[in-house]
Amino acid sequence: MKRQTATRGFRLHIGLYGRRNVGKSSLVNALTRQDVAIVSDTPGTTTDPVSKPMELQPIGPVVLIDTAGLDDTGDLGKLRMDRTRAMLDRCELVLLVTTTNAWGSHEEQLLEEMKERRIPVIVVLNQADKELPSDAMTKMLDELGVKWVATSVTGGTGIDDLRLAIIDTATQSRSKTPPLVRDLVPAGETAILVVPIDKEAPVGRIILPQVNAIRDLLDGDSCCLVVKETQLESALANLRKKPALVVTDSQAFAQVSAMVPEDIPMTGFSVLMARHRGDFESQVAGARAIANLQPGDRVLVAESCSHHPVETDDIGRVKLPRWLNEAVGGSLVFDTVQGHDFATDLSPYKLVVHCGGCTMNRQEIQSRLGHCRRAGVPATNYGLAIAFCLGILPRAMAPFESPSVVS
Numbered sequence: 001m002k003r004q005t006a007t008r009g010f011r012l013h014i015g016l017y018g019r020r021n022v023g024k025s026s027l028v029n030a031l032t033r034q035d036v037a038i039v040s041d042t043p044g045t046t047t048d049p050v051s052k053p054m055e056l057q058p059i060g061p062v063v064l065i066d067t068a069g070l071d072d073t074g075d076l077g078k079l080r081m082d083r084t085r086a087m088l089d090r091c092e093l094v095l096l097v098t099t100t101n102a103w104g105s106h107e108e109q110l111l112e113e114m115k116e117r118r119i120p121v122i123v124v125l126n127q128a129d130k131e132l133p134s135d136a137m138t139k140m141l142d143e144l145g146v147k148w149v150a151t152s153v154t155g156g157t158g159i160d161d162l163r164l165a166i167i168d169t170a171t172q173s174r175s176k177t178p179p180l181v182r183d184l185v186p187a188g189e190t191a192i193l194v195v196p197i198d199k200e201a202p203v204g205r206i207i208l209p210q211v212n213a214i215r216d217l218l219d220g221d222s223c224c225l226v227v228k229e230t231q232l233e234s235a236l237a238n239l240r241k242k243p244a245l246v247v248t249d250s251q252a253f254a255q256v257s258a259m260v261p262e263d264i265p266m267t268g269f270s271v272l273m274a275r276h277r278g279d280f281e282s283q284v285a286g287a288r289a290i291a292n293l294q295p296g297d298r299v300l301v302a303e304s305c306s307h308h309p310v311e312t313d314d315i316g317r318v319k320l321p322r323w324l325n326e327a328v329g330g331s332l333v334f335d336t337v338q339g340h341d342f343a344t345d346l347s348p349y350k351l352v353v354h355c356g357g358c359t360m361n362r363q364e365i366q367s368r369l370g371h372c373r374r375a376g377v378p379a380t381n382y383g384l385a386i387a388f389c390l391g392i393l394p395r396a397m398a399p400f401e402s403p404s405v406v407s
């Protein structure tokens with residue numbers, strides 16, 4: 001269970017959207033080469049979105065999300081449509097499925113919605129065995145700059161083209177994602193990663209952002225030294241050459257910042273995550289907005305996974321509120337949400353502080369930040385908020401300020 005959620009953030013989420021009965025479930029089966037989705041002539045057979053994980057080399061793990069269709073009718077239909085639409089928050093790529101030459105206002109609206117949400121789209125013109133796409137249709141899509149593929153699940157044609165189009169679009173959109181850490185540590189140089197092993201640390205392993213940082217440094221041909229904060233001093237003393245970067249768990253920011261000489265760049269895992277998965281600029285601005293908070297203001301603390309809070313020392317419930325209250329000089333009012341629930345009404349809040357979101361994909365974090373932006377509520381993450389409260393945000397941001405760094 002834990003293992004599955006741990007990798008979810010890295011799976012490319014591909015949603016199949018379109019009217020009922022166009023062949024979405026059939027396409028899921030064809031792409032996965034399995035009968036995982038129920039195919040039927042009866043409109044509305046697929047009810048709640050169904051997720052099917054699969055490997056799609058060279059992109060790696062993906063999940064295909066078969067949806068109900070957004071043209072559902074009746075009360076039950078509305079519920080399904082809400083769930084189907086909510087799923088869009090997680091999709092990094094949408095296959096907008098229609099039958100050849102059946103393009104209408106429904107498809108146009110869907111395309112518009114994806115554009116607004118900045119989700120890449122591939123239009124799938126299915127059932128091409130019945131009728132080939134007309135020149136007018138393909139010309140219209142070409143003029144809109146939309147990638148399209150004609151398929152026939154029954155005839156088994158176009159499925160490989162669709163697979164290639166998915167790989168191509170996903171690779172392009174992922175290449176726009178800023179790296180996690182490797183650009184901050186030149187090849188051959190060393191990064192020290194500080195990983196406290198406290199009550200919140202999971203048994204027998206280290207958490208995903210730390211694992212991802214190690215992997216990213218290996219990919220960048222840099223060296224990596226992983227220590228607890230209690231061994232940081234020895235690690236620094238043992239190295240013959242200064243490390244290029246020290247990255248710490250945000251909870252040890254104060255301690256680590258005091259131990260690491262000023263001429264060694266230092267930042268936090270959450271700061272790296274904000275750049276890699278979030279909207280760096282707006283989340284840094286969100287941390288700075290703590291300066292405008294007044295005692296009595298309401299703050300939403302959002303965690304993406306539903307781990308059990310650690311009773312006395314929980315980061316989201318105890319430590320972060322304490323640091324924020326100290327920074328504000330009085331008591332703020334805190335609400336906490338966990339998992340996929342995210343307050344639909346953000347108007348009572350003066351700030352949203354999100355966890356690192358290691359179990360969420362980039363699109364989901366972007367969607368949440370989008371909600372905050374539209375509601376006019378500043379949003380930041382744990383690490384950035386802690387750095388601000390402790391007065392070390394400028395130091396934690398300094399490694400990103402060199403002009404060679406992509407942000």
Ligand SMILES: Nc1nc2c(ncn2[C@@H]2O[C@H](COP(=O)(O)OP(=O)(O)O)[C@@H](O)[C@H]2O)c(=O)[nH]1
Nearest residue numbers: 020021022023024025026039040127152153154
């Ligand atoms: N002729 C033809 N029929 C198809 C094709 N793809 C799906 N179908 C049929 O269309 C019907 C609806 O398919 P389904 O996958 O359940 O559509 P969904 O509602 O969009 O998920 C089923 O009877 C399928 O067998 C295709 O490429 N050609």
Ligand code: SF4
Nearest residue numbers: 305355356357358359
């Ligand atoms: S609370 Fe957030 S950052 Fe912490 S483990 Fe869960 S998803 Fe990851």
Ligand SMILES: [Mg+2]
Nearest residue numbers: 024025045046
């Ligand atoms: Mg279906």
